[in-house]
Amino acid sequence: MVNVLWPACMAIMGLLLGSLMNVVVYRLPKMIEKPEIQLSLWWPGSHCPQCQHPLRWLDNIPLLSWLCLHGRCRYCQQPINWHYPATEILLMAGFFAISLMFPPVPIAVGMAVFFWFGCAMSLIDLRTFLLPDALTLPLLWLGLLFHSLFSPWMLSDAVYGAVIGYLALWGLNKICRLLLKRDGLGYGDFKLLAACGAWTGWQCLSLLLVMASILGILLALLFFRGNALKGKSIPFGPPLALAGFLVLIWLNRF
Numbered sequence: 251m252v253n254v255l256w257p258a259c260m261a262i263m264g265l266l267l268g269s270l271m272n273v274v275v276y277r278l279p280k281m282i283e284k285p286e287i288q289l290s291l292w293w294p295g296s297h298c299p300q301c302q303h304p305l306r307w308l309d310n311i312p313l314l315s316w317l318c319l320h321g322r323c324r325y326c327q328q329p330i331n332w333h334y335p336a337t338e339i340l341l342m343a344g345f346f347a348i349s350l351m352f353p354p355v356p357i358a359v360g361m362a363v364f365f366w367f368g369c370a371m372s373l374i375d376l377r378t379f380l381l382p383d384a385l386t387l388p389l390l391w392l393g394l395l396f397h398s399l400f401s402p403w404m405l406s407d408a409v410y411g412a413v414i415g416y417l418a419l420w421g422l423n424k425i426c427r428l429l430l431k432r433d434g435l436g437y438g439d440f441k442l443l444a445a446c447g448a449w450t451g452w453q454c455l456s457l458l459l460v461m462a463s464i465l466g467i468l469l470a471l472l473f474f475r476g477n478a479l480k481g482k483s484i485p486f487g488p489p490l491a492l493a494g495f496l497v498l499i500w501l502n503r504f
Contacts (some may be wrong), residue, residue, distance in 0.1 A: 257349040260362070264345030268338030269312040271370050275337070278385075279378045301326035312338045340369060356400045357502050363392055364449055364498060368491030371442065375487030381438025386445050393448030404451055411447025415455055416440045439486045446494035450501060458493045465489035 273291055281289050296305040303325040309315050316335045323330060344365050352358035367389040375381055390412055397408045419440045426434030447455055466489040473484075 256354050257346055260345040260349035260358075261342050263362075264342040265312040265338050267345075267366055268341030269310070271341060271366065271373070272334050272337050274370050274385075275373045275377070278382055279374055279380055282380060282382060283378075298323045298325060298328070299331075300328040313342075337369075337373070341366065344369070351499065351503055356396070360396045360400075360449070361495075361498060361502070363396075364389070365495060367392075367445075368495055372485075372488035372491050375438075375485040379436070379483060379485055381436060381442055381487045383438075383441065386438055386441035390441065390445035390448045393445060396449070407451035407453065408448045411450060411452040411455060412444045413447075414452045415447030416444035418455065418459070419443050435486060439490065442487055442490050442494075446490060446497075450494065450497050454497050454501065458490075458497050461493035461496065462486070462489040465492055 273296075277289055277291055280287065281291075294304075296310050297303060298305065300323060303323070309319070309324055313335050316330060319330070321330050321332070321335075322328065345362055348358055348361045348365065352361060367385055371381055371385050371389075374385075394405070394408055394412065397405045419435055423433055423435045423440070426432070443455070443459075446458055450458060466484060466486055469489060470484045
């Protein structure tokens with residue numbers, strides 16, 4: 251029975267947290283860039299971005315409401331952005347995959363936590379080039395808390411991982427400023443690598459950085475062609491988050 255219930259519960263949890271992620275990805279950058287609008291993650295309630303009509307609970311069921319409404323607002327009939335159901339499907343699939351790889355033990359919960367934060371930060375970074383402290387810092391502290399509760403023998407490695415992860419990119423950025431007279435990385439990247447180090451330990455940081463660099467190059471080639479890359483900034487958050495997640499799987503699965 252556990253073999254059936256565990257993946258089903260994780261998939262449902264992924265759908266619900268995917269709906270929450272849609273709110274975070276949409277509102278958190280606005281809260282940072284325009285604090286004067288007094289927006290929060292919880293207020294005002296969910297509403298159509300086109301006609302501003304408040305949504306009933308029937309219109310707010312993750313994925314199911316979008317399917318029943320044929321991808322359109324019930325009130326103004328304008329199309330609902332496909333990003334919303336896509337995010338919910340991504341989280342559902344990710345949580346389901348985690349449940350297949352790991353039994354219902356703390357490491358599976360830890361993997362799900364890292365996956366949620368990594369996806370949220372990646373989507374925000376891709377859209378706005380922001381890695382909010384409201385996500386990077388909790389992920390760092392949650393990594394240290396996880397090790398203190400479930401693998402205390404790794405806590406010192408996690409602390410060193412957080413410190414070395416931050417200082418590694420901070421130092422690299424200092425070199426870029428000296429040579430190029432501009433920042434080569436965002437300060438959110440420093441904190442995200444520190445968070446990854448808090449989860450994986452300092453020993454994996456070199457592997458993580460190599461993987462993130464390769465993934466970053468692939469991301470650049472995917473989104474830019476020819477001379478279009480010149481003068482463009484490439485968000486490093488998604489490659490870092492994906493590399494951190496893959497390293498976590500490697501550490502705990504193999």
